[in-house]
Amino acid sequence: MAAPVPFIQVDPVSSLLVITDEARAYLNQVETTVGVVAVAGIYRTGKSFILNQLAGTTGTGFGVGNSVQAKTKGIWIWGEPLRLGPNDASGPGAPQELLLLDTEGLQSIDQTEGHDAKIFSLAILLASAFVYNSKEAINNAAIDQLSLVAQLTQRIVVRTEDGNDGGGADRLAPFFPKFTWLLRDFSLELVDVHGAAQSTDAYLEECLHPSKGTSAAIQEQNATREAIRSLFKERACIALPHPTLGTGLPPSALRELDKTPLSALNADFVSGVNLLKTRLFGGARSKTLGVGGPALTGRTLLQLAGMYCDAINEGALPNISNAFTAVIVAECNRALEEGARVYIEGVGAFAPADTDAPLDVDSLHWHEEHARLLESALRRFKSIAMGDGPAAAEAQAKLVALCAAERQKNEALLRMRSEVLCERLVTKLLDTFGQRAREA
Ligand SMILES: Nc1nc2c(ncn2[C@@H]2O[C@H](COP(=O)(O)OP(=O)(O)OP(=O)(O)O)[C@@H](O)[C@H]2O)c(=O)[nH]1
Numbered sequence: 091m092a093a094p095v096p097f098i099q100v101d102p103v104s105s106l107l108v109i110t111d112e113a114r115a116y117l118n119q120v121e122t123t124v125g126v127v128a129v130a131g132i133y134r135t136g137k138s139f140i141l142n143q144l145a146g147t148t149g150t151g152f153g154v155g156n157s158v159q160a161k162t163k164g165i166w167i168w169g170e171p172l173r174l175g176p177n178d179a180s181g182p183g184a185p186q187e188l189l190l191l192d193t194e195g196l197q198s199i200d201q202t203e204g205h206d207a208k209i210f211s212l213a214i215l216l217a218s219a220f221v222y223n224s225k226e227a228i229n230n231a232a233i234d235q236l237s238l239v240a241q242l243t244q245r246i247v248v249r250t251e252d253g254n255d256g257g258g259a260d261r262l263a264p265f266f267p268k269f270t271w272l273l274r275d276f277s278l279e280l281v282d283v284h285g286a287a288q289s290t291d292a293y294l295e296e297c298l299h300p301s302k303g304t305s306a307a308i309q310e311q312n313a314t315r316e317a318i319r320s321l322f323k324e325r326a327c328i329a330l331p332h333p334t335l336g337t338g339l340p341p342s343a344l345r346e347l348d349k350t351p352l353s354a355l356n357a358d359f360v361s362g363v364n365l366l367k368t369r370l371f372g373g374a375r376s377k378t379l380g381v382g383g384p385a386l387t388g389r390t391l392l393q394l395a396g397m398y399c400d401a402i403n404e405g406a407l408p409n410i411s412n413a414f415t416a417v418i419v420a421e422c423n424r425a426l427e428e429g430a431r432v433y434i435e436g437v438g439a440f441a442p443a444d445t446d447a448p449l450d451v452d453s454l455h456w457h458e459e460h461a462r463l464l465e466s467a468l469r470r471f472k473s474i475a476m477g478d479g480p481a482a483a484e485a486q487a488k489l490v491a492l493c494a495a496e497r498q499k500n501e502a503l504l505r506m507r508s509e510v511l512c513e514r515l516v517t518k519l520l521d522t523f524g525q526r527a528r529e530a
C-alpha cells in the first residue's frame with residue numbers, strides 16, 4: 091500500500107537540504123509525465139490531513155499531528171503517483187499522473203524564517219498547482235502570514251532573452267504554478283461590499299485589492315497583495331467549513347480526524363474536499379520546463395529538485411533558467427548514451443566480435459544494417475532527449491558522429507576478419523592441394 095516518502099529534508103548536522111535516497115529510488119522510476127500539487131501554509135492548519143483526502147488513502151497517510159507541536163518536517167511526497175481518471179484533465183498539457191507534496195508548516199516556533207523561505211520557495215518551484223492553506227478568513231493577519239510571497243522576487247531569479255539574471259514579478263510569473271487559497275474552518279457569509287452573494291474566487295480577488303492607508307504594516311500587506319496578484323496569474327479560492335460542525339461529533343473528534351470516515355464529517359466540508367479534488371485533478375497540468383516547454387517526469391522532477399537544493403545549499407539564488415538548462419542537458423546526454431548503446435549492442439549482435447566463425451555479410455547487407463541500427467538509435471534518442479533546442483541538436487549530432495565512427499571501426503574489423511578468414515582458407519586449400527599433389 092502506498093505511503094508517504096520523505097523527499098527533501100534538512101541534514102541535522104550540516105543544516106543542508108538533502109534529497110533522501112528513498113525519494114530518489116521512487117522518483118527515478120516514475121517515467122510518466124507528472125503534475126505536482128504542493129500544499130503549504132502555517133503549521134498546524136490541517137495540510138497533511140487534506141493531502142490524505144486527495145491521495146484517497148485508507149492506510150498510512152501523511153503524518154497528521156494531534157498535538158500543538160509541528161508535525162511535518164521538510165517536504166514529503168506521496169509514494170505512488172495518482173493516475174488521472176476518465177473525468178480528469180486530458181489532452182495536450184495534461185499529465186499522465188499527479189504527485190502530491192506535503193510541506194513543513196510555516197512559522198513554527200522551532201524554525202527560522204530563512205528555513206521557512208527555503209521550504210516555501212522549493213514548494214513553489216516544484217509545483218504545477220500550489221495550494222496555500224490557512225484558517226478562517228483572508229484578513230490582514232492572513233496576508234501578513236503570506237509575506238514570504240513578496241520576498242520571492244528577491245529569492246528566485248530567471249534569465250531573460252538578453253541574458254540577464256533577475257527576479258522581477260513579470261519575469262517569474264510565467265514559471266509560477268496555479269494558486270489555490272484553501273480556507274479552513276470558514277464560517278463567514280460570502281457577500282461583497284454591497285451585500286450581494288459572491289463566489290469564493292471573487293472574495294479572494296476582493297481581499298487582494300490594496301488597502302487604504304499609509305502605515306508601514308498596510309504598505310507591507312499591500313506589497314504582499316501585489317506580489318500574489320502579479321506572480322500568480324491564475325488564482326482560485328475554496329472555503330471549507332469546520333469539519334465537525336453540526337455533526338454531533340465531540341470536540342475531541344478533531345484529534346481523531348484522520349481515523350474518522352469522511353462521510354461522518356460536515357457535508358459541506360466533504361463537498362468542498364470533492365471540489366478541491368475536481369479542480370486539482372480535472373484542471374491538472376504537467377509540470378513543464380517553462381511555458382510550452384518539455385513536460386517533466388518523476389525522474390526529471392528529481393533532477394530539478396536537486397539543482398534547486400544545490401543552489402540553495404551554496405547560498406545562491408535558485409535560478410530557474412539555469413536549472414532548466416541543466417536538466418535538459420543531462421537528459422540529452424542520457425539520450426545520447428542510450429542511443430549509442432542501442433547502436434553498439436546492435437552491431438555486436440549482428441557481427442559478434444568474440445567468434446572466429448565466418449560471417450556471411452556483403453557490403454550492401456552491412457550498409458543496410460548500419461542504416462537500420464542508426465534509425466533505432468535515433469528513435470531511442472528522441473524518446474529520451476528533452477526539448478528541441480541547441481542541447482538536443484548538439485547531442486543528436488554527437489550520436490550520429492559516434493555511430494559513423496563505430497561503423498568505420500566495425501567495417502575495418504570486418505575487413506580484417508575477412509582477410510584473416512581468406513588467408514586461412516587459402517592456406518587450407520594450398521595444404522589440401524599440396525597433399526593431393528604429393529599423394530598423386
Ligand atoms: N479545526 C480543524 N482542524 C483540522 C482540520 N483538518 C485537520 N484538522 C486537525 O488539525 C490537526 C493538525 O492537522 P495536520 O494535518 O497535521 O496539520 P498540518 O498543517 O499538516 O500541521 P504541520 O505538519 O505541523 O504543519 C489534526 O488534529 C487534524 O485532525 C480542519 O479543517 N479544521
Ligand SMILES: [Mg+2]
Pocket residue numbers: 137138139153154155161162192193195
Ligand atoms: Mg503536516
